[in-house]
Structures are given as C-alpha cells and as structure tokens.
Amino acid sequence: MxxxxxxxxxxxxxxxxxxxxxxxxxxxxxxxxxxxxxxxxxxxxxxxxxxxxGGTWYWNCYPGARFDSESYSYGYSFSPELLEEWDWSEHFAGQPETLRYLNHVADKFDxxxxxxxxxxxxxxxxxxxxxxxxxxxxxxxxxxxxxxxxxxxxxxxPTLPRIEGVDVFQGQSFHTARWPHEPVDFAGKRVAVIGTGATGVQTIQTIAGSVGHLTVFQRTPNWCAPLHNGKIDAETQKKIKAGYPEIFRRCQETFACFLHNPDPRGTFEVSDEEREAFFEKLYSERGFGIWQGNFRDILIDRKANATISDFVARKIRQRVKDPKIAEKLIPRNHGFGTRRLPLETFYYEAYNRDNVELVDITETPIERITPKGIKTSDKEYDFDIIIYATGFDxxxxxxxxxxxxxxxxxxxxxxxxxxxxxxxxxxxxxxxxxxxxxxxxxxxxxxxxxxxxxxxxxxxxxxxxxxxxxxxxxxxxxxxxxxxxxxxxxxxxxxxxxxxxxxxxxxxxxxxxxxxxxxxxxxxxxxxxxxxxxxxxxxxxxxxxx
Missing domain, CATH: 3.50.50.60 (FAD/NAD(P)-binding domain)
Known part of the structure; x- marks a missing residue:
C-alpha cells in the first residue's frame, strides 16, 4: 500500500x-x-x-480519591526492580499514595x-x-x-453543570477533577455536593464526618458496592511480591484485565438459595468481584440482572435507616452494573448522619447558583463550599x-x-x-x-x-x-x-x-x-x- x-x-x-x-x-x-x-x-x-x-492522579486529588482495582494489579508491570522496591500500603491505594508512586517512577527512570x-x-x-x-x-x-x-x-x-450562575457563587467552589493542591478546611462549613457518580460517592463518604452540614444534590442514583479496603501487612506484602508473575498473568487472561473473571454459570442454573449465598459472598469480598466476577449473564439478560439489582436494593434498605431516603438512593432507570460501578466505604451510612441531607433534583430541580448558594424549585440554600462532582466529557x-x-x-x-x-x-x-x-x-x-x-x-x-x-x-x-x-x-x-x-x-x-x-x-x-x-x-x- x-x-x-x-x-x-x-x-x-x-x-x-x-x-x-x-x-x-x-x-x-x-x-x-x-x-x-x-x-x-x-x-x-x-x-x-x-x-x-501523574495525569488522573495529579488532577483528581479530591477527598477520598482512590482506585478500585487492587493496588498490586494496578501498578506498572514492566520493571521487576520497580515491583520489588515499591510497597503498597493498602489493597486499594488512595490518591496521595498513587501520586507518590508515579513520582517515584518518574525519578527512577529520570x-x-x-x-x-x-x-x-x-x-x-x-x-x-x-x-x-x-x-x-x-x-x-x-x-x-x-x-x-x-x-x-x-x-x-471535566464538565460543570449547565446551570445558571455557576460563576457568581461567592464561597469556595471546586470540580472534583480540578481540586486545589492545598488542603481545604471543612470544619463547621456548610457544604454542597452536586453529583453522586464515582467521585461524588468517594467525596461524600469522606467528608460527611468533618463538615458542619452536607447537602447532596442527586439527579441519578448509582448502584454501589462495598470496597472492603484494608492495610497490607508484612506477610501479605511478601506473598504479593512473590506472586506478581501470577497476578499479571491472571490480568492478561481475564475479560477486562481485573483479577476477577465472570462465573461460568448462568444466574438461573442454580437454586434461589445458592444464588443468594453467592451474592452474599461477592458482596462481602474486596473489589469488583460482584461486578466482574458475577454470573456470566447478569450484564446481558434482564431477568438475571434483576436478581442482583433486587439483592443490592435490599442491602441499601438495610443500611439506610430512613426508608424514604433509602428509596431515593435506589436506581430505577438502570440495572446493577450497567453503568460504571462505584465502590464505597460506608457511603450509605453517611445518610444516617444528622448533618447530611439528600435533595432529589428530579423532584426539586436546581434553578440556579446564587452568590450565597443554590436555589431549587423548592427553596434556597446557603453554602460556604460547593463541590461539583459532575463528571467528564x-x-x-x-x-x-x-x-x-x-x-x-x-x-x-x-x-x-x-x-x-x-x-x-x-x-x-x-x-x-x-x-x-x-x-x-x-x-x-x-x-x-x-x-x-x-x-x-x-x-x-x-x-x-x-x-x-x-x-x-x-x-x-x-x-x-x-x-x-x-x-x-x-x-x-x-x-x-x-x-x-x-x-x-x-x-x-x-x-x-x-x-x-x-x-x-x-x-x-x-x-x-x-x-x-x-x-x-x-x-x-x-x-x-x-
């Protein structure tokens, strides 16, 4: 040619x-x-x-930012020396640690x-x-x-919402992907978070305990599953380093390069009791297993998907004390795993706090941002800080x-x-x-x-x-x-x-x-x-x- x-x-x-x-x-x-x-x-x-x-890990330094692939499956694999000398401290490392790692790589290879x-x-x-x-x-x-x-x-x-007045707010405001590199003081502050996607979930669960009052403006709830993060002890660290060849070999073989592969069984090839026990097992395990390691048909068969959606909806109702709030947090327009799945750590429990309020903007839409806060069709809110967890183009x-x-x-x-x-x-x-x-x-x-x-x-x-x-x-x-x-x-x-x-x-x-x-x-x-x-x-x- x-x-x-x-x-x-x-x-x-x-x-x-x-x-x-x-x-x-x-x-x-x-x-x-x-x-x-x-x-x-x-x-x-x-x-x-x-x-x-650092790219993503340079820009996205919002509170709670971390990846949801296992740390030891996420780092570079090309250098055995790099694998040997770097110790991940958690199964799912946070943004500060990940950025330190990438700076270490930049230094090591000049x-x-x-x-x-x-x-x-x-x-x-x-x-x-x-x-x-x-x-x-x-x-x-x-x-x-x-x-x-x-x-x-x-x-x-990153994209900001097409809402009138975004530029007029007189307090602090940040998009999660353009977070300042200096600390933000939340103590005693009235804080709004717009958006409940993956970054919104991580931010909300992280700051709920340190703000004066948190108001979450939700348009579309997302299905979330527990991350089950934890520290990596010395013995586990040894096993990880000895097991790197197997870890990366498995990543090469799986459907999406995670450590999880779909279960070969169909959802309805097991009894109701077996299916429930399998879902419970996945819900209690670390990482994306409940999404990437579930029955092979949950992402292509509506009836199969309904079973896992119903299971996770029951979990949300169990974890959120106010039944009305729980129902607002359960998605109605898509099934479990059909959108990118946020992994969480006590996200749903944040809504049990007295200082956290959920506003459903499908019921009371945001009309505009004001110099002092946010006006919905229902009322006006005053805020010190507005966080836009409104995603990306x-x-x-x-x-x-x-x-x-x-x-x-x-x-x-x-x-x-x-x-x-x-x-x-x-x-x-x-x-x-x-x-x-x-x-x-x-x-x-x-x-x-x-x-x-x-x-x-x-x-x-x-x-x-x-x-x-x-x-x-x-x-x-x-x-x-x-x-x-x-x-x-x-x-x-x-x-x-x-x-x-x-x-x-x-x-x-x-x-x-x-x-x-x-x-x-x-x-x-x-x-x-x-x-x-x-x-x-x-x-x-x-x-x-x-």
Whole structure:
C-alpha cells in the first residue's frame, strides 16, 4: 500500500524536526510511552498541562480519591526492580499514595528531563509536504515532530453543570477533577455536593464526618458496592511480591484485565438459595468481584440482572435507616452494573448522619447558583463550599479540546461528529503518524494493564517504521470502517449500551452530546490484543506505509 502515498512526498529539503516524537500528557500512559521511545533512541518531548506527573492522579486529588482495582494489579508491570522496591500500603491505594508512586517512577527512570510542564497543547496540524506534525501550545510556541502520540486519557475533560450562575457563587467552589493542591478546611462549613457518580460517592463518604452540614444534590442514583479496603501487612506484602508473575498473568487472561473473571454459570442454573449465598459472598469480598466476577449473564439478560439489582436494593434498605431516603438512593432507570460501578466505604451510612441531607433534583430541580448558594424549585440554600462532582466529557472530550487537523486540514472533531471512528482505537485515517493511547474503541477495564499493552504496540509500530525508513504511517478508511463496525457489533445485546452514561457518550452538560454512541470496545481484552498482535505479525500491511 506504500505506493498510494508516494505521489505526495515532498521533493524539497525537509525542515529539521524538533523531535522524533511528541507525547501529549504525562500521566501513566505518557510516562511509560516516553520510557519505551527512549529505548528506541528517539528524541522525545512530553507536553503536560499540569505542574507535575501523574495525569488522573495529579488532577483528581479530591477527598477520598482512590482506585478500585487492587493496588498490586494496578501498578506498572514492566520493571521487576520497580515491583520489588515499591510497597503498597493498602489493597486499594488512595490518591496521595498513587501520586507518590508515579513520582517515584518518574525519578527512577529520570523521566522529567524530557517532560515540559505547564504546557497545554492547543492545536496539532499535519504537514503533507514534510510528513510531520506541527504542535502548538497555548502560549503560541510551536514544535515539529515526525510522530504524535496522544496520552490524554478517557476521563480528563471535566464538565460543570449547565446551570445558571455557576460563576457568581461567592464561597469556595471546586470540580472534583480540578481540586486545589492545598488542603481545604471543612470544619463547621456548610457544604454542597452536586453529583453522586464515582467521585461524588468517594467525596461524600469522606467528608460527611468533618463538615458542619452536607447537602447532596442527586439527579441519578448509582448502584454501589462495598470496597472492603484494608492495610497490607508484612506477610501479605511478601506473598504479593512473590506472586506478581501470577497476578499479571491472571490480568492478561481475564475479560477486562481485573483479577476477577465472570462465573461460568448462568444466574438461573442454580437454586434461589445458592444464588443468594453467592451474592452474599461477592458482596462481602474486596473489589469488583460482584461486578466482574458475577454470573456470566447478569450484564446481558434482564431477568438475571434483576436478581442482583433486587439483592443490592435490599442491602441499601438495610443500611439506610430512613426508608424514604433509602428509596431515593435506589436506581430505577438502570440495572446493577450497567453503568460504571462505584465502590464505597460506608457511603450509605453517611445518610444516617444528622448533618447530611439528600435533595432529589428530579423532584426539586436546581434553578440556579446564587452568590450565597443554590436555589431549587423548592427553596434556597446557603453554602460556604460547593463541590461539583459532575463528571467528564468522556472518551472523546479530551480530543475535542485540542484542534487536531489532519490531511487537507480536516478537523478530527468534525470527522467524529457522529461518533468516533478508529482503527484498533489507536489510529484514524487521514491523520498519519498520529497514535492514540487509551483512545476510543480500545479495551479499557483495569486501565494500567491496557496502557502497557497499548504503549508496547505503538512502540512496536514506530520501531518498525524507523527500521524500514517509513515517514508515513496511517490507517486506511476500510480498516477504520471495519474496526468501528466490529466495535458496534460487540455492543449489541449489552444492557450497558442501552443506558445513558459516559460509557455511551452521553453528557447532559455538553452541547451536542445527548445522542447515544458506542464509544468503547466491549469485547474481551485478550480478543483485543489478539487482533492487534495479528496486525503487527503481518508487518502492519493493513496500514498505509510510505
């Protein structure tokens, strides 16, 4: 396919490139990509908008932030020495510890010397004549590179609610993903939290005991399950380190790279008593087992899903003392596990406190933010602090914030107007030499496991291009169409794709994102890797190479 691009080659002298590769973002994927490209002997620059490394774990420093994959399955696996020297203190580490870990990685591999902080990328434009990308920062500076790699994350573009008066509030206000890096004093304060998704749940359960009064404004309740976190003692630490090969092997084999795999049984292949006992067992265990390790049909069969939804609803009623509040906390518009499942630690018990109030904004909508607080259709509330746990413009939102222009000046945002179209979730036709880490249509799941594979695959492709003297690497329109159709087909029959959520591209806070799309790959991670490996094994002959 190389000949299809030869006619566009420049006959003049190619201007010198500033870098062989530019990476946008210094989170987990950008850091690892930098490390791998250095191994190829490339001149690399990473542009990072923040003042430090960490990406998600740099920006999301709100109270209670932590991951819900087991710590020992979440960290990087590429360095045995790193695995041996780092001790995780909890089964599910909090944001401060995770950020310390990522700073340790940056120090260990001397990554900062190739990272430029306080550098937000505004635009990236492809030059057909020089077969390179011109990357422009918000300060107007520009840099030219052969390869452009986005490491901007699927959940990195926070959104505020479209409510009148957000800018007029005279107290403190924060989006959870733009939390200040200095402590916030909650003692005696009147605090509002808008939103009860994963970040809202973590924030609410963490601050309920330290605020003067907490008012939670809930639009859509979410199903939540206990995290059951705990400290890692010395003996367990030894077992974890000895067991790392098995831990990562298991992550490679499971459907979504977690330590949990679906139970092979169907929900109704066991007796009512056995099913109830199995649910009780999962509810009492750590992590995502109740979501990722449940009966194989609970996410595709409505009747099966109803059994686990009814079980968790009973748990909520048992844990929340006020029956009216309990009913408000039970979702009615989606089944258990069909949206991203927040894991919690005494979240429901927070509503048993005298200083916590729940406001259902489907009954009494927020009309506007006022200088002193929030006005609903029912009353006015005065607050000292407003916390917006209102989520992200997910998956494509971080791409929309950068003006990517490919061949003939085509804008990526326009190309994706009706939903993302990709090849393997890594490349887009018309955007040569641009690769996406954790872009639309890649396998998500336990993110760092997917990141390492994504980065290794991109590194292999770039290494092949350099060895072969290639200056143009691009997906074909046919390849993009086939992969996009495949991703859509995988979503058929999943209850989650019938639900409005960030996983289906819905965000009521973003203009034009009220239509459901298939924005993520719904197949298994092993199947995804097998398809990508197939492309590499055939010498990338499914791509345009010149």
């Amino acid at each position: 190389a000949a299809s691009r030869e006619a566009s080659a420049s006959t003049g002298v190619t201007p010198a490139l500033d870098f062989d590769a530019i990476v946008i973002g210094a989170g987990m994927s950008g850091m690892y990509q930098l490390h791998r490209l250095r191994e190829l002997g490339m001149r690399v620059r990473v542009f990072e908008a923040g003042t430090g490394v 990554l900062r010397r190739d990272i430029q902080f306080r550098s937000r990328v505004a635009a990236a434009t492809w030059s057909e004549a020089t077969r390179s990308w011109s990357v422009m920062l918000q300060d107007g500076s520009q840099f030219r590179t052969r390869f452009l790699i986005t490491a901007i994350g699927p959940l990195s573009a 997910a998956i494509t939102g971080s791409f929309d914030k950068i003006d990517f222009r490919g061949v003939d000046g085509v804008r990526l945002k326009d190309k994706w107007k009706s939903g993302p179209q990709t090849f393997l979730g890594v490349m887009v036709d018309g955007f040569p030499n641009m690769m996406m880490l954790m872009g639309p249509h890649t396998a998500l799941g336990n993110i760092p496991r997917s990141i390492e594979y994504n980065v290794d695959w991109v590194t292999g492709l770039i290494g092949y291009a350099r060895q072969s003297g290639l200056t143009w690497v691009e997906a074909t329109p046919a390849g993009v169409a086939t992969w996009t159709d495949h991703v859509k087909a995988l979503g058929v029959g999943l209850l989650s794709n019938e639900v409005n959520s960030w996983m289906t591209g819905i965000n009521s806070n973003v203009e034009g994102k009220q239509t459901r799309i298939v924005a993520r790959y719904s197949g298994s991670a092993p199947a995804y890797r097998a398809r990508c490996d197939e492309v590499a094994a055939k010498g990338y002959d499914e791509l345009v190479l010149a």
